[in-house]
Structure formats: C-alpha cells, structure tokens
Amino acid sequence: MENPAINVKPAQQNTHYALRTTPPKLAVLISGSGSNLQAIIDAVQTGLLQARIAVVVSNRKAAFGLERAEQAGIPTRYHPLKPYRDAGKERADYDADLAALLAEFTPDWVVLAGWMHIFSDAFLQHYPQRIVNLHPALPGQFPGAHAIDDALAAFQQGEVDHTGVMVHLVPDERVDEGPVLATRVVPIRPGDTHDTLAARIHAVEHDLLVTTLAQLVANQQSQDKQLQKNTELHR
Ligand code: GRF
Helix, strand or coil, rough: CCCCCCCCCCCCCCCCHCCCCCCCCCEECCCCCCCCEEEEEEEEHHCCCCCCEEEEECCCCHHHHHHHHCCCCCEEEECCCCHHHHHHCHHHHHHHHHHHHCCCCCCCEEECCCCCCCCHHHHHHHCCCEEEEEEEECCCCCCCCCHHHHHHHHCCCCCCCCCEEEEEECCCCCCCCCCCCEEEEEEECCCCCHHHHHHHHHHHHHHHHHHHHHHHHHHHHCCCCCCHHHHCCCC
16 A cells, blocks of 8 residues: 655755756765665665765764765765763754754755654754654654664563564654654564564664665655646746
C-alpha cells in the first residue's frame, strides 16, 4: 500500500525546489561511526539513490563518519554544542547556527543518520517536512538513545519478541516520533547480546534508510517535473 507520508509536498513557493535540474541534495548529520552514512554514500555511487550528498555535519570531532565523508570527497563540517554551553548560550543559538551552516549547501533534505541532538524550532522551521530521522525501534517503542538495549531488556522480560527500525519525518521537538515513512521488523533471538542484535538492526537500517530516501527523492523529482511543466504551460 502506498504510504501517504512519503508523498511529501514540494515547497512550492520556493523556486529552489521548483526549478531544479540537478539531483536533490542531501545534508547528512551524524554523531558517530557513520555506517548509515556509508550506506548512503554507496547507494549514491551505485546510482541506487539518485541524489548528491552536499555536506556531512558532525557534532563530534572524532566521529568516524567524518573520515568516511572525506574519503568520498564530500565536504564536512564540525559543529559542537559545548562552546555554546560554555558561553551560556541557548540551544536555539546552536540550532540557528547549524541552519546557517547548512544554508550554504542549500540541501533539499536533511538526513539524521545517528545524529544525537534534539532540534528546537530554530532549526526545524527551516526544513518543514524535509528532515528525515532513522531510529532503531518501531514507532512508539523504545524512543531515545538506548533503544537497542531497551528492546533486549524487554525481550529478556518476555515482553516482546521483536524490535525493528523506522524512518520518519521530524516535524517538531518530539524524540523519535513523527510521520512514519517506513518500518521493518527485526526479530530478537534467544542468546542475543547487544552486539548481535545491533548488527542485525544495523543491516536492516542501512537498507531501509537508503530505499526510503530513494523513494522520497524519486517522488520529489516527479513532483518537481510536474510543477515545471505546469509553470511552462502558464507562461
Ligand atoms: C543508528 O542505529 C541509528 O538508528 C541511531 O544511531 C545509530 C547510528 O549508527 N540513531 P551509525 O553511526 O550510522 O553507524
């Protein structure tokens, strides 16, 4: 069945979206290893994902994902929160500066691939329906940074026999909630440890994130083409 959330409306007032001739641009935000970023890089390189990664941003300097991006020749930016905290600044200041940093790259989509900060409206307002988050649990289950361990603990208590992965839009400040674009169930097996379950979840994440993004950008491009046709007709 078609997922209505995936038919995201183009920002019609914005000519940047309407008059595009190049592939949609992604900004990928990371905080760690960047294995999901790598899946996106690979999918762009093989043509499975018809998009361009315009920039990779990390809030952690040591994030291995930054190296992955550099290896692939993608511009990177490091945007840490600590200096803002130390200066007594608000989260909104950090977010506004992040939005300004991204603006230079005019991304169509902001992809949170393991980004560990929550956004305030100072960031969200710049990308309505254009922020995509990946979370290693199913909708409504195990939000937050410890989703894999929480699922494993629930399994050990006999409360669940599976967990999953979801990709969703980020419309507001809620954590790991928002219009769901795609989900996939991941079984939990007796004897699973954090590492075995995490490995199974990550493999699913890499596939689900890439296929969902591919669908989003394909829909966007056909909507853009239609919009362009309509504009030409009315000239
Ligand atoms: C993923 O499990 C993602 O769902 C979560 O953080 C992890 C990032 O992994 N939000 P990686 O950095 O992409 O390897």
